[in-house]
Amino acid sequence: MVRLPSAPLFRRFAYDRHGAVAMIFALSAVGLLGVTGLAMDFARGAKAKSALLAAADSAALAGARLVGTPAEREAAAKQVFEANLKQSDYDLSKVVMKPENIVKDGRNFGYRVSVQGELPTTLSRVLGFQELNVATFSEAIGVLTTPTEVVMALDTTYSMTGWKIATLKDAATRLIDDLRPLAYDADKLKFGIVPFGQYVNIGVSNRHKPWMNVPDDSSTTSTSCKMEKQVVSWTNCKKVWIPPVAAKPPGTCYNDGVPYSCGGSAAKAGYFQDQCEPVYGPDKEVCKTNTANQKWNGCAGSRNYPLNTRDDSYGTRIPGIMNVTCGTEILDLTTNSSQAKSRIMALNPNGETYIPAGLMWAWRMLSPQAPLENAATRSSSEPVRKFLILMTDGLNTKSPSYPAHTGSNGALSNQLLKEICQNIAKDKANAITIYSVAFDVSDVTTKNLLSTCALDTGGQFFDAKNSAEFLAAFAKIGMNIGELRLTK
Template sequence: MRCKSIFDEFSRSRSGNVAMMFGLLVIPLLIGAGVGLDMARAAETRARLAEAADAGILAAARARLLDDTMTDTEAAALARRQFEANAHLRPDTVIDTFDFDYDEVAGKFTLAVTGTVQTTLLAVTGRKTMLLSINSEAKVAPPRVLEAVLVLDNTNSMSGAKIDALKDSATDLVDTIMADTDNTVKVGIVPFSTYVNVGMSRRNESWINVPADYSQTNYSCHNEYPDAVKSNCRTVSGTCNNDGVSYSCSWEECDWDYGEPVQVCGNSTSNYVWHGCVGSRNYPLNVKDQDFGATRVPGLLNVWCAAEVLPMTDNKTAVKNKISSLYVQGDTYIPTGLSWGLRLISSDAPFTEGTTYTDLEADAGVKAIILMTDGANTRSPNYPDHWGSNVSLANNLTSELCDEIKSKKIFIHTIAFEVTDSTIQNLLRNCASDPSDFYDAGNAAELAEAFNSIGDDLKRLALTK
């Protein structure tokens, strides 16, 4: 009877059931969690490799079309280099096959990539890797949506024949890409120098903060020399510098006998007025296209800048009129041009004329920024102004902006116009989406050739899926 009683008590006991059930369930729970983690990691890896494949096929396809001497083997090698540069492969990812092909009859480039990514917890089930398969196509055809922003150096060193050559070349580009077409083509213009001019009509927009204009009157005295006499005047030759560009020049020097000074006193009034020029938000917002509601763009009083930007438009006449109205002003600060080029081409405020990046991909569209400059950065930010002279800082910000733009799948074409400085040449070459998208134009004819090549490139290649 005692044995039966003990057995009955044991059979009725529930004290260990929860632990027993948890022990039985913990393994499938861990496996399930592992499957979720491994699947998510594989999906993230595949998305990253798909973007890298798109970058690779477009770089190779464009280079192959522009260079008749390039072989398919060389194009495939270029595609592989661009793919690896953008894929950021981790040790757990292995690429097994990389097949690049060009069907000249069909006018189509294809890229097929396969590989594996190692699993973690899923490996306990015996599945140590997950397969990856990526396919990308680029077709030789005008993109259904093309949006381009021309970021153009309008500094003092571009005066004379150089600004005229720029106007002619940029106009030819517009005629090429905005020719009568069934596709959507929009073009924007960002003239830049030390600052960018966003337009006085935008003074009260929510994304900008412009102080009120004001006048200030002060009483002061200064010396004048009414009896000053100059003598022994002569012409002196030497080297002058205009926004970092050296040139031969001459000037007059004289000996002066100023005589006795006469003190003049009185009121003088200074007017502080906004002319449409904007400075920079603090880093890193000066290299970003975001958070304009929280941190607005500073408008600067008593600062002069180049012509007002033209937001992207499909009105070819408006674009050509803007180009013809360009004029030179100020020194070179490339980051201000690039930052506003990015803001014009996006679909988010402050300028909203651009197609969203999601819709652009669905429409097999292309966004591109064309940057042209004739010299090195000579100004840098001392926030919010751009009167600094830290060239290294300005160059670093230029590189950051180039990377930011390319990360959004926006193509960058760069043109160095009569630039002999190897530092700025390398900066522009690295800024471009591919080295073949950098143009070293030594004269006006080569500048025109560069713009023509870019126009042909943009018109005939679309990414498809």
Template sequence: DAPVELVMVLDTTGSMSGTKLTTLKTAATSLVDKLTVGGTANVKIGVVPFAQYVNVGIANRSQPWISVPDDYSTSTTTPGKCTTVSTKTTCQTETYACTKYTDGVAYASTCSRSINCVTTPITPVTTCTQDKINTNTYKFSGCVGSPAYPKNVSDSDSTRVYPGFMNLTCATPITPLTKTVSTVKAAITALTATGDTYIPSGLAWGFNMLSSAQPLTDAAVYDPSGQNRKPRKAMVLMTDGANSKLMNAGNGRHDVNPTPNLDSPATQANTYTAELCANIKAQKIEVFTVAFSVTDTNIKSILKTCATDDAHYFDATDTAKLLDAFQNIADALRNLYIAR
């Protein structure tokens, strides 16, 4: 008679692409299988993929807790013009080793540049273009930002409104709490890797999912005693990197790059992450955190503090340890679930 509500808040940033994302899908699916092996009558599971933003789904655009305009189009005309070319430039291409970045993580790559360029005269050639009509379409794909502080770190203000953004793509849509295992597994299978890291976005929607108040209302109310934990609410936060974006307080976007020696590391985002963790635990939500191949000591410390206790924190330094971490979390949830 002690139902379980579990939300998996999963990092799907660009640095998770390839083997890391494949392993995450296996680990998360295994957790679902183990937790539901005896049936799903008392088990609800939700999934919150996150990167720079969270996708709440297009179907929610008319909800009172989101602010987003209708899709629209604009047209502009580019006048035609004539251009005369009387020279030609030829260059050689040189390749060289360089460093590139994905989601703030450096990797070795190859870059190219033009060298030994020579410009020579040619017989003038004139080309003309016609007027061109340009149509720009603006659509909402489900991606939302954050309300202003402190509403962005709380679940207690029913008036908070999340800004929705046009022509922005982000993670796959969230899957609210459900007893349907096939729905949860389909959500895990659909995960894709893209974007930068803004952990508060994922945490906030995991919090929303476990709260019975708007914007999501599938969860049961918190146990008023805080002792019996009926229902037992749990969250799994998995990330493979540090916050690499800051929130723009003016519009709720998570598009501000940390400035070296000022916001680097992403102090504001780290502060919001820590506050969200504290507020989540204050509601007696059990928090498991998993640092997957994380090298940033600052965010690892934040994740360890975010967990309910040391036994709820996992430092998964490779794919094998990620699988083990999710198995251990499943065992912890399953054993106490059976005991109750």
């Protein structure tokens, strides 16, 4: 027989809440733990997203900076992105990076990196949330917002003939094409061209400038007369044997350091020749007219040392060199990129090498004071970025003989080049950054001079051994000049 509880016992059981309180507390604790976990995981997600954004920013900048194919830019971006992830405190193994090369007008313009993935949760799992979605993206493009001046001092000597001058024209015009789209305000970007060889052609239009010393073109005619014997007949003629002459092999001559065959002669067979004695008549006056022409073709010489290493004191004027030719005329700083490219395409290699002349005129072009005055003045309120690109394919083959450059003391020219570089580095008012490029140069001294010249101004030296490396060097210079910005 089963005994049923009495009525009071049923009533106590019906009103007893001790077990329910425990159950409610347990359920509430789970919910509270889940909500707390959500808050913690969302905070972790926000921090993880910040870490991803920093990694994406670094990757986008790395891809944008690299000069190369889309595959090479992608590899650089991924390498930087993965290196950043390894430094993260979060499990981002399920994150995927999607790179994209930004192209404008057929050229690399920037780089975009998109990132998406899942971050494993912790306490949120009690509510069924196993992962948090995280996504971000970054975009880096080149843009020129600060006034920028770029002057190219380009070696156009005889040794640049052929594939070298073709490569130079390609690289220099590409540089202009790469930079021009970055300047939304066309007036903020100027280009200047300084072709150089033994001299620099500054243009005949500068003849009467107060900083030039050039005589007027002239033509002087003179007549000289003298008495000469006149042959009226020949006598005592006879046959004379002329012995054979052996062939003479050609020798080696040099033009701008480039060797070529010269001289020599073919073998000549022996032969008989008539030889007679002259019979003279009375002397006769013979007059000759001589014309001496003096013409200036725009070629600038050097002031005496040390003024030929300094950009000042133009009360001592720059001498013009008469009766010599000196290649393509310089183009002073201009916003007209088409004009700059046309001047580059007109380059014609000829003559010997005197690098200090090209470097000095490029420096003058970037200085706002005379002799060339198209450059802007830098100030704290008006910042201007100034870049000088110096390229050559060989050592100095000429040196100053004052005012001309007809010497052959390469050591002297190297010393002058070194001093000019040092003076540019000291020119804090203009703060010029030099990029130097050695193009197929074997001379170690020249390469060391070019390297020091660039590094002392915060620039960079490129040792380009072939066309591909030369094009890459100019492309890299363009990327450095372009101000990369994170836009998104």
